[in-house]
Amino acid sequence: AHPFNVNTKGHLEIGGVDTIELAEKYGTPLYVYDVEMIRNRARAFVQAFHDAGVTGKVAYASKAFSTIAMLQVAKQEGLCLDVISEGELYTALQADFPTEKIHMHGNNKNEAEIAMAVEHDIGCVVIDNFHDMELLDQELLKQNKTMDVLFRVTPGVESETHRYIMTGNEDSKFGLDLQNGQAEAALKKVLGHPRMHMKGLHCHIGSQIFETDGFRAATDILFAVLEEWKQKYQFESDIINLGGGFGIRYTEEDKPLPPGEYVKDMIQGVKENCYKYNMQFPEIWIEPGRTIVGDAGVTLYTIGAHKNIPGVREYYSVDGGMTDNIRPALYQSKYDAVIANRPEARTEKEVSIAGKCCESGDMLIWDLPVPYIEDKDILAVFSTGAYNYSMASHYNRLTKPAVVFIEDGQDHLVVKRETYQDIVKNDLSYDEIKSFT
Numbered sequence: 001a002h003p004f005n006v007n008t009k010g011h012l013e014i015g016g017v018d019t020i021e022l023a024e025k026y027g028t029p030l031y032v033y034d035v036e037m038i039r040n041r042a043r044a045f046v047q048a049f050h051d052a053g054v055t056g057k058v059a060y061a062s063k064a065f066s067t068i069a070m071l072q073v074a075k076q077e078g079l080c081l082d083v084i085s086e087g088e089l090y091t092a093l094q095a096d097f098p099t100e101k102i103h104m105h106g107n108n109k110n111e112a113e114i115a116m117a118v119e120h121d122i123g124c125v126v127i128d129n130f131h132d133m134e135l136l137d138q139e140l141l142k143q144n145k146t147m148d149v150l151f152r153v154t155p156g157v158e159s160e161t162h163r164y165i166m167t168g169n170e171d172s173k174f175g176l177d178l179q180n181g182q183a184e185a186a187l188k189k190v191l192g193h194p195r196m197h198m199k200g201l202h203c204h205i206g207s208q209i210f211e212t213d214g215f216r217a218a219t220d221i222l223f224a225v226l227e228e229w230k231q232k233y234q235f236e237s238d239i240i241n242l243g244g245g246f247g248i249r250y251t252e253e254d255k256p257l258p259p260g261e262y263v264k265d266m267i268q269g270v271k272e273n274c275y276k277y278n279m280q281f282p283e284i285w286i287e288p289g290r291t292i293v294g295d296a297g298v299t300l301y302t303i304g305a306h307k308n309i310p311g312v313r314e315y316y317s318v319d320g321g322m323t324d325n326i327r328p329a330l331y332q333s334k335y336d337a338v339i340a341n342r343p344e345a346r347t348e349k350e351v352s353i354a355g356k357c358c359e360s361g362d363m364l365i366w367d368l369p370v371p372y373i374e375d376k377d378i379l380a381v382f383s384t385g386a387y388n389y390s391m392a393s394h395y396n397r398l399t400k401p402a403v404v405f406i407e408d409g410q411d412h413l414v415v416k417r418e419t420y421q422d423i424v425k426n427d428l429s430y431d432e433i434k435s436f437t
């Protein structure tokens with residue numbers, strides 16, 4: 001139950017390319033992306049707005065997977081871009097991403113980030129708190145520029161997801177609070193402001209969400225606020241940004257809706273509210289990350305050590321682990337995988353897949369049904385395209401894997417495998433320390 005084919009050799013293939021050949025050519029662990037899937041997802045979101053005849057903007061949340069080639073794909077697909085740091089903005093600039101289509105988020109933007117955003121005239125800054133409002137104001141004055149802003153608010157909607165990735169509830173580090181008047185106080189500061197142009201509200205209620213109720217509830221709350229602001233301040237919102245968070249399928253337990261369904265429901269919710277309050281129809285913006293890249297990505301590993309504890313468990317270790325996929329350790333996330341050499345062989349047992357890091361919690365998959373396994377078999381773990389490369393670490397001084405894009409039946413290296421020189425490149429030896437003093 002994965003979207004990839006098996007070729008005549010009986011090997012798993014991605015975008016028409018044999019994964020066993022990829023593993024030989026580039027080594028493992030290896031992140032492989034089917035670019036056509038990425039494009040199809042992006043197009044499904046864009047198309048859903050188009051079909052409804054509604055002005056919408058689809059901003060790719062680059063935190064999910066940010067590399068120059070990926071941002072170029074996003075650019076080619078006409079997406080906007082959500083960045084939350086100087087590093088993400090820098091990557092976007094390197095990818096030649098149109099700066100007017102970039103939105104900046106972040107709950108603790110610093111002077112340098114805001115200065116960079118203003119200098120490059122990005123499309124808008126999403127104000128998260130009074131601190132970044134103040135910094136933005138100063139910077140705009142300094143550079144004598146203006147900036148469109150949205151307010152990120154916390155609507156107090158709880159989505160049924162893991163606590164660490166739940167962001168829309170009231171007790172959250174993100175956004176201006178609606179309950180105790182923070183958002184309204186912020187509005188008063190920004191209305192009629194000579195440099196900040198208030199364009200609307202933003203919320204992000206969480207991630208890996210399978211239902212549309214949460215978005216609907218958040219929409220209703222945002223509109224209730226807008227109605228109040230319309231009455232009190234004659235403020236009308238040009239934009240309503242409902243964030244990202246649409247779920248994908250990691251294992252059979254996950255039942256996501258097609259991208260277009262989320263959008264259709266959101267549009268309906270906005271329409272009803274506009275009708276109810278007699279308001280102009282705003283642009284609807286969304287920020288999918290995981291849905292764009294998640295299941296387009298597969299990680300290939302080589303299987304090594306085997307440990308059997310009779311009657312208890314069989315462990316197979318792979319050449320990566322929590323360094324390239326922290327999600328099982330961090331969120332108890334579940335993954336599906338096959339032996340890429342023989343994905344269709346009959347499964348005969350359940351084994352657990354361990355990483356190679358020095359940590360008991362470094363387990364990738366518990367109780368995976370597999371056929372027989374031989375040394376150096378290739379394990380393909382599905383749906384590893386979002387928040388895996390982007391959250392990769394150097395624990396145990398492991399190098400970050402290479403990233404390969406598959407498109408039109410061709411493989412293209414888009415991120416080189418790190419080397420040990422890369423690992424020590426910022427380290428200073430005692431000899432160097434002495435030469436400085």
Ligand code: LLP
Binds near residue numbers: 082244290387
């Ligand atoms: N917009 C905002 C303001 C966000 O905070 C996020 C994700 C997104 C959009 C994109 O959400 P997505 O469509 O990708 O669910 N590291 C976690 C996910 C953290 C998400 C943080 N914010 C994970 O691996 O599941």
